[in-house]
Amino acid sequence: MKIFVTGSTGFVGSAIVQELIRAGHEVLGLARSEAAAQSLSGIGAQIHRGDMEDPDSLRSGVSAADAVIHTAFNHDFSKFKENCEKDKRSIDAMSSVLAGSDRPLIITSALAVLPKGRLVTEDTLPVFRPHANPRIASEEAAEVAKEKGVNVSIVRLPPSVHGNGDRAFIPTLIDLARNKGVSAFIEEGNNCWPAVHRLDAAQLFRLVLESETTGVYHAVAEEGVAFKEIAAVIGERLNVPVKSIAREEANNHFTWFTHFAEMDLNSSSEKTKEKLGWKPKQHGLLNDIDSLNYFKLKG
Template identity: 45%
Template structure:
C-alpha cells in the first residue's frame, strides 16, 4: 500500500512510519519542519512539507494513497476548541481524498482518538471499545466528535471507506519521548524536587507501548472492519501511586501524597488528570485484529521515561 501519515515525525508517528515501512509498504509522511523532512528521508519515507491546516494538500495527497493514518494534532491547549475543529477539518479532507481515489473499502482511513475521552469519572469502571465519548466532559465534548467524522466515511453514501479509530491510552510510553501522563509526572517531579500523587493515588491509568500501538495502526489499515473502534492499551490500569513511586525512586526524590491546594500548586493544569481513573480493556481489539502487545510494561519502562525527562530538563537548563 501507499500510506499517507500525518504527524509522521511525532513520538507515535515515527514508530508508525517505521512499522509500515518494515511491512513493505510505501510511506508518505507529512512534516511541518525541514528537520522533519530530513528525518523522514533517513527513515526511508517520502517526505511532504506542510501542515494539517492545509486541507487542500491533505485531500490531494490522500487521493494518491491507499490509506491515510491521521496522528497530527495542534497541541496548543490554550486554543483547544480551535485545535479540535482543525482536527475534524483534516479528517474530512483525508476522507474526501481517499473517496476520490476510488475503490471504496479498499481504501483505509485510520484516525487517532483517546481512551480518556470515554472516562466516566467513576473509579473502577472498566471501559471498552464500545464505551461512548463522555460529552459532558468539556475536553471530550471538543475532541470526541472527530471520531464520528471519521466513522461516517464508512457509510456507503459517504464513500464506504475502510475507516477505523485508534484510541491511545493516556500513557503511551517508550524511549525518546514524553510518554503521555507518565512523562508529565516525571517532568513535574524534576521541576519540583518531589514525586507526588493526588490523595490515596489508587486511581489507575491505562497504558501501552508506542511500538505496540504502531502495529495496531498497521493492522487497522490492512484489515479493519469498516466503522471499528480500537484500543491501543496493553495494560488495563496502572496504579498512579505505584507509577509516582517508581519515578521518585528512579530520580532519588521524596514521594508524597498531596491534596487540595497543595496538589493544585504542585501539578498546576495537570492536577485534574492526575486524579482521574481510566481503566480500559482492549480485548475486542485483540480479538478482532489478532493484535498482541509484546513490548515492556509501563513500570518496566520508567527508567527510559525518566532518562528522557532528565535529558529535556538538562537541555532547557542549558539555554
C-alpha cells in the same frame, strides 16, 4: 499499499512509518519542514510537502495513496479546544477525498473521551455533544465520515504512550517532581491510567490497516496502572519524597496537569487483541519509566 501518514515524524507516527516500511508498504509522509523531510527520507519514506492547516495539501496527499493513517495532533494544551477543532477540520478535508471508496482512513483518538471510573471497552460509546473533553471532535468527524461512506476506523490511545523519545505526560510528571522536590499523587492515588509502548501501538496501527474490517480499537497493553505507583518510581529515581496530597491542593501542585493527574480510566483491549491478533510485547509503563531513558537528559 501506499499509505499517507500524517504526524509521520511524531512520537507515535514515526514508529508507525518504520513499522509499515518493515512490513513492505510504501509510506508517503506529510512534512511541513525540511528537517521533517530529511528525517522521512532517511528511513525510506516518500515526502509530501504540506501542513495540517492546509486542506489542499491534505487532500492531494490522500489522493496519492491507497490508505491514510492520521496521527498528527497539536498537543499545545493552552489551545487544546482550538487544536481539537482543527483536527476535526483536517479529518473532514481528508474524508472528502475518500467518500464512496474502499480506501481505509484510520483516525487517532483518545481513551480519555470515554466515561471515567469504570472499565471501558471498544464497545463503550462516548457522549458526544455536550462533552467535557474537546478531543471528542475527532470521533465526531469520524462519525460524519462514516455517514459519507468513508471506510473509517478509530484507534484510541491511552494517556500514557511511553517509550524512548517520550515528551508527554511522564516527562511532565518528572519535571514537576524535580521542580517541586516531591513526587505527588492525589488522595489515595488509586486512580489508574491505561498504557501502551509506542512500538506496540505502531504494530496495532499496521494490523488495523491490513485488516479487511473497520472498527474501534484500543491501543492498550496495560488496563490500568495506579498513579501512586507511577509517582513512586519517579520519586525513587529522583531521590525525592513520594507524597499524597489532598484534592484541594492538587491545582496548586499540578497546575494545568491536574485533570490528567486525577484521571481514573481502566480500559480493556481484549476485543482488539482477539480481532486482530495483536500481542503487545514491549516493556510495561513502570519498567519503562524505571530506565535511564526518562532521566538521562536532566541529571
